[in-house]
Amino acid sequence: MSQLPLNAIKHYSDAHSKPPDLHFQYGTAGFRTLGNTLDSVIFRVGILAGLRSKRLDGKTIGVMVTASHNPEQDNGVKLVDPRGEMLEASWEAHATLLANASSTDAFLEALTALVKSTKIDLSKPARVVYARDTRPSGPALISALEDGFKALGVEARDAGITTTPILHYLVKAINTKGTNESYGEDSEDGYFTKLSTSFKKLVAGKARPDPLIIDCANGVGAHAGAKLIEYLGDSFPLVLENTTTSTPGTLNESCGADFVKTMQRLPPTLANLMKPGQRACSLDGDADRLMYYYLDERGQFRMLDGDKIAALVAAFIVELVKLAGLDSEIKVGVVQTAYANGASTKYLAERLPVKCVPTGVKHLHHAAEHYDVGVYFEANGHGTVLFSKSTQDKLKSHEPSTPAQSTALNHLINLTQLINQTVGDALSDMLLVEVVLAHKSYSGVEWNSLYADLPNRLVKVVVGDRNGFKTEDAERRLVSPPGLQTKIDDLVRRYEGGRSFVRPSGTEDVVRVYAEAVVKSQADGGSPYFIEVTETYKFAVELAFRVAGLVYDEAGGDPSRRPKEFLP
Template identity: 75%
Template sequence: MTAQLPVESISKLSELHPKPNHIRFQYGTAGFRTLGNVLDSVLFRVGILAALRSKRLDGKTIGVMVTASHNPEHDNGVKLVDPRGEMLEAAWEVHATSLANAATTSDFVEQLEALIRSAKIDLSKPARVVYARDTRPSGPALVAALEDGFKAIGADARNAGVTTTPILHYFVRSINTKGTKNEYGEDSEDGYFTKLSSAFKKLVTGKPQLPPLVVDCANGVGAEGISKISPYLGESLTLIPHNTATTTPGALNNACGADYVKTSQKLPPSLASVLKPGQRACSLDGDADRLIYYYLDDRGQFHMLDGDKIAALVAAFIVELVKSAGLEGEIQVGVVQTAYANGSSTKYLAEVRSTHLFVYRMRDRVDRLSSPQRLPVRCVPTGVKHLHHAAEHFAVGVYFEANGHGTALFSPETQEKLESHEPTTPAQSTALNHLLSLTRLINQTVGDAISDMLLVETVLAHKSYSGLEWDSLYVDLPNRLVKVVVVDRHAFKTEDAERRLVSPKGLQAKIDDLVKRYDGGRSFVRPSGTEDVVRVYGEAVIKSQADELAFRVAGLVYDETGGDPATRPKEFI
C-alpha cells in the first residue's frame, strides 16, 4: 500500500501553531528571518518541509538551523541545509515561502499535497533531519515548534543542541558522506574541532609562534566555539575571548561582533581598553559564520581587515602553494566577489598572476614574481548561494563577502589530484602537504568564522606578517554603507550583479550623475535580503567624499520612494 501523508497528525499539531494574520514571510538568502515572536508557525511548517526534502532525496539528512546571525537579539530565523552542507536548492525556496504563507491549516495541507505531487515525493522514503540553534532567548520555543513539525510527519530528527551555524553545516555533510570515499569528518563537535585543530597544527609546525589573538565573540554562540576549540589548539595558538556573555539579555551583537565592526568601521567599545597597538584582533558574528580582523597602529588608529583583505591574503597564499607544489597550469585558482568588494581589492586581485608567488608591499619594499595568466575575479549578486555556486566552477574557488563571510572550495577533481600527485622535490612535497592540510582546515560547506580564523592565522604564520604588513597588500578606497528603511524594499530591482538599479525607474540615472562628481566615485543601491531596508554603498578616493556620496545617494532613495521619516539618517536631515 502506498504511504499517505499523515493529514490528521499534521492538522492536529498545525492548529497549535497558527499563522499570524497580515504577515507575509519570505524565504531569502538567509532563510526566513524576522521578529522571533512571529515565527512559531514558520518553524512548525519548516519541520515538515525538511522531512519532505529528505524523502525527496531518498532519505539523505537535511539540516535545519534556527538563527538570525548578525541581526539584533529580538530577531530570529530558520534556514534549511541540503545534504552536502550547502544552501537549500533555489527551487525549494519558493516551496518554503508558499507553505509558510498558507493562511489556514487546510490551505497548508492542500499545499503540502500539491508539493508532494509536483515534486514526485515518495512518502515511503525515510525522513532524516539534524537541527540546532544559536543562543537567542527565542530559540527554545521556536525549536519546540520545529519539533512538532517533525513529530507531525514522523521524521527521524537529531537535536544537535546549541552550536554554530557552520558546525551544523559540517554535521550535515559528515552524516551524509559517512562510510563513503568522500567522507568529510566525524559528525560530532569533537570531530569538527579535532579535524580543524589537527590540520592547523600541521600547517604551522616549524613556523614562529604568533602572539595571542583577541577574539570578539559577539556575545553569541561563537563564544562557546572559541572556548571549546582552545584546548584542541594547545600551544599552537592562544585565543583571548571577549564579549562572551551569551546569557545576558540584550548583549548579543550589541555594539560588538563582525557586523558592528564592518558597518561602524571602529573597535567594539568593550575592546577599547583591551587592544594594544600592533595586536591582532578579530570579531565573529552572532552565529559564527562571519569574520572581520583589525588592529591599532602605533598612533592608536583603527585599521579594519575585512572579507576583501581575507580573500586577497588567502587567494595569493593558495596560488603560491599551487606553484610550489608543481601544479601550476593544472589547478586554476579563482576569486568570487560581490559589488560590496572594495574597488582596490578587485584591482589588486586582478593583478595577481595565477602563478606568482606573492605580492608583498610594505613601505618601499615590493617583491613580485609573475607570468602571463591572470587570476580570474568574478562578480556575482550578493548572497552566499551566488558566491558558492560561482566558486564551484574553479578548481579552487575563493569567495569572501566584504562582510567577512566566505570560504575556499576545492573541487572533487582537485582533491583527487592533490591526493594522487607525485612530488619530485622536497619543496613540492611540503607545498603539496600544506594544500592537503588546507582542504581539512577549511570548512568547505559554508563560511565559518572559526575555520577562517585559523586559515588567516596559518597564512600570517607562514608569511611572518603582522596586521600592518597584511594591511599593506593594498590600500582600501574609503567607503560607507548606509541603511534606508523604505515602504517597499521589493520595489528595488537590480541588474549587473546588483551594481545597477532598473527599478524604481529613473533613480539609477540620478545616482550616475552624483557619482560623476566624486574622484574615484562608485555607488550602488540594493534591497537587503535579510532586513526590511535598502542598502546604499558609496566609495571614493577621499573618506569625506565617500561618506557624502553614500548619504546623498541615500537621500535620493528616501526622496524617490517615501522612506520612513522615523528612520531618516541624521546626516541628510
C-alpha cells in the same frame, strides 16, 4: 506510496496558526524577521525539511534556527542540503508558499500539491539534524520545529546550541559517513579535531603566534571558541571577549563582525584591551562571519575585512600551487560581490580570475564551484575556499619531484582539512588567516599593505517596501524604481573614484547603500588634491548619505528612520 499523515499534521498545525497580515519570504539567509512572529513558519519548516529528506531518498537535511548578525529580537531559520550547502533554489519558492498558507486547510492543500509536483515518495525515511544559536526566542521556536518533525514522523537529531558552520559540517559528515568522501566524524568533537589537527600541522616549525583577541559578539561563538581553545592547546593562544550569552540585550550589541564592518571602529568593550600592533577579530552572532583588525603605531583602527582575507588567502594558495608544481593543472579563481572594495578587485584581477556575482552565499558558492580552487569572501567577512573533487584527488595522487614540492603539496592537502568547505566559518577562516600570517611572517601592517582600500561607507535606509527595488548587473545597477539609477549616476560623477550602488537587503526590511569616493570633483566644489588621512572617509560618507537621501525621497522612507547623517 504512503500518504501524508494529514490528521497528525492538522492536529499540530492548529497549535501553530499563521499570524494574519504577515507575509514571509525565504531569502538569501532563509526566513528572518522578528522572532515572536515565526512560530508557524518554523513549524512548517520542520515538515518541509522532512519532505526534502524524503525527496532525496532519506538523506539528512539540516535546519538552523538563527538570525546571525541581526539584533537579538530577530530570529530565523534556514535549511541545509545534504552536502552542507544552501537549500536548492527551486525549493525556496516551496518554503515561501508553505509559510504563507493562510490556514491549516490551506497549508494541507499546499503540502499535498508539493508532494505531487515534486514527486516525493512518502514511503522514504525523513532524517533531519537541527540546532540553534543563543537567542532568547530559540527554545520556543525549536519546540515549534519539533512539532513539525512529530507531525510528519521525522527522525530528528538535536545538535543543541552550536554555530551555523558546525551544523553545516554535521550535515555533510552525516551524509558522507562510511564513504570514500567522508568529511569527518559527525560530531562537534570531530569538527574541532579536524580543524585543530590540520592547523597544528600547518604551523609546525613556525613561530608561535602572538595571542589573538576574539570578539565573540556575545553569541554562540563564545561557546565554540572556548572548546576550540581546548583542542588547540599551546599551539595558538586565544583571548575571548564579549562572551555573555545569557544576559538579555547583549547579542551583537555594539560588538561583532557586522558592527565592526558597518561602524568601521573597535567594539567599545575592546578599546582598553587593544594596544598598537595588537591584532583582533570579531565573529558574528552565529560565527559564520569574520572581521579582522588591528591598531597601528599611532593607535588608529585598521580594518581587515572579507576583501583583505580573500586577497591574503588567494595569493597564498596560488603560491602553494605553483611551489607544488601544479600551476598548469590547478586554476585558482576568486568570486566577489558588488560590495567588494574597488581596490581589492583591482589587486586580485592582476593576479588571477575574478568574477562578480549577486550578493548571497548561494551565488558566491555556486560560482566558486566552477574553479579548481574557488575563493569567495563577501566584504562582510563571510566566505570560504572550495577545492573541487578532481583537485582534491589530484593533490592526493600527485608525485612531487622535489622536497619543496612535497612540502607545498602537504600544505595544500592540510588546507583542504582546515577549511570548512560547506559554508563560511569564522573559526575555520580565523585559523586559515593565522596559517598564512605565520607562513608569510606578516603582522597586520604587512597584510594591510597588500593594497589600500578606497574610502567607503555602507548605509541602511528603512523604506516602505524593499521589494520595489530591482537590480541588474550583479546588483550593481537599479532598474526599479524607474529613474533612480540615473540620479545616482549623476551624483557619483561628482566624485573622483566615485562608485555607489543600491540594493534591497536579503535579510532585513531595509535598502542598503554602498559608496566609494576619494575626493570631490572641482565641478562640485571639491579641491583638486587628495584629502588628508584624517579626512579619508569624508567624501565616501558624503556620497553614501546623498544617495541614501535619494533613496529615501524616491521610495517614501519611514520618516522616523531617516538617515541621521543625511547631507542635503
